[in-house]
């Protein structure tokens with residue numbers, strides 16, 4: 001067999017170009033199933049003064065498409081600003097400026113010591129000991145107008161051309177004041193017309209829910225809701241890597257990985273990474289994934305899944321009594337592809353079939369099953385499920401469904417077969 005690598009290190013080097021469960025993607029070639037949307041984002045960015053907001057569920061690929069669109073637009077790695085619960089207006093503006101000027105880490109370095117400051121506009125320039133000028137954003141951004149001015153100066157410092165800044169996880173900002181100042185800033189920048197676009201991201205079902213009506217009604221923002229990735233896209237993540245590594249992943253495993261992921265690319269990367277390492281371990285004898293490789297990859301994926309996913313599942317099911325009931329109830333809720341399902345439908349179309357695979361277990365009657373679902377909606381189970389209208393149930397966050405499906409798969413209970 002001929003492989004494009006000669007050592008484990010070379011193999012790992014190729015693998016991580018294609019498979020990266022812990023990192024967003026920033027190049028169009030690796031961003032599967034988003035061509036159409038990426039084109040639309042590109043066109044919107046070229047519309048003068050227009051900013052973008054990408055929103056959708058946790059883990060659906062928001063940061064990846066935002067980075068890819070911004071990088072394509074700005075023809076360079078885009079400035080990136082992350083928000084969190086404690087973000088202040090001054091903090092966000094300072095981060096935007098420093099990122100634009102590529103000075104992320106300069107603010108507190110020794111470079112700033114012993115400098116003679118002089119003022120140019122609102123940015124304070126300081127000649128450092130090494131002779132380079134570093135610019136300091138005012139310590140307190142006391143008005144939206146000042147914020148707009150420092151940002152405009154920072155854009156000019158960045159150089160000619162148009163620039164896109166990614167502002168990620170806006171949903172995490174807690175303060176309404178910060179959100180409304182940010183809304184004002186966008187309006188003001190719109191009037192001042194700098195060659196700058198924001199590509200913003202946030203988790204939520206509607207834009208209003210994330211940033212409030214003042215910002216979502218803002219004329220210079222175009223919002224895009226990000227759907228789950230298609231089956232084709234899920235397969236391609238794996239087959240692209242397999243082709244490049246001269247390895248083979250049989251169709252049945254591609255189908256299983258796609259089903260388990262439920263459209264969340266994270267799981268495709270997570271299982272894929274472990275699967276390719278399994279193949280690597282026997283690559284001198286065979287270049288194809290075996291059934292054993294697949295099962296091993298599932299177990300490893302479970303062990304290596306992001307801690308919040310593992311914790312949410314464990315917290316929901318690990319109780320002094322009825323743990324197995326809770327697990328089976330979760331598997332059943334995640335069984336088919338509909339995200340919201342009625343009790344009777346879950347029970348008849350999923351729970352009873354799931355229990356057929358559980359040889360040593362007896363199915364609960366529907367009333368008992370209902371109380372289990374009820375409990376899973378309560379805070380003592382982390383409210384992993386939510387109850388909508390009457391007896392409709394859904395996961396609190398759909399990204400959890402992939403983890404639930406991984407566990408079911410390890411227990412030899414196949415989920416999600418209504419796709420085929």
Ligand SMILES: Nc1ncnc2c1ncn2[C@@H]1O[C@H](COP(=O)(O)OP(=O)(O)OP(=O)(O)O)[C@@H](O)[C@H]1O
Pocket residue numbers: 020021022023024025030031032033034057058059060061062063064065203229237264265266269
């Ligand atoms: N279109 C895609 N094709 C292939 N892989 C993707 C795609 N979109 C995202 N990914 C991968 O999926 C994972 C999650 O992506 P990303 O971090 O962009 O999601 P997110 O929506 O920003 O998540 P969060 O809500 O946690 O911030 C990453 O491993 C990323 O590399």
Ligand SMILES: [Mg+2]
Pocket residue numbers: 062063064168201
């Ligand atoms: Mg993200």
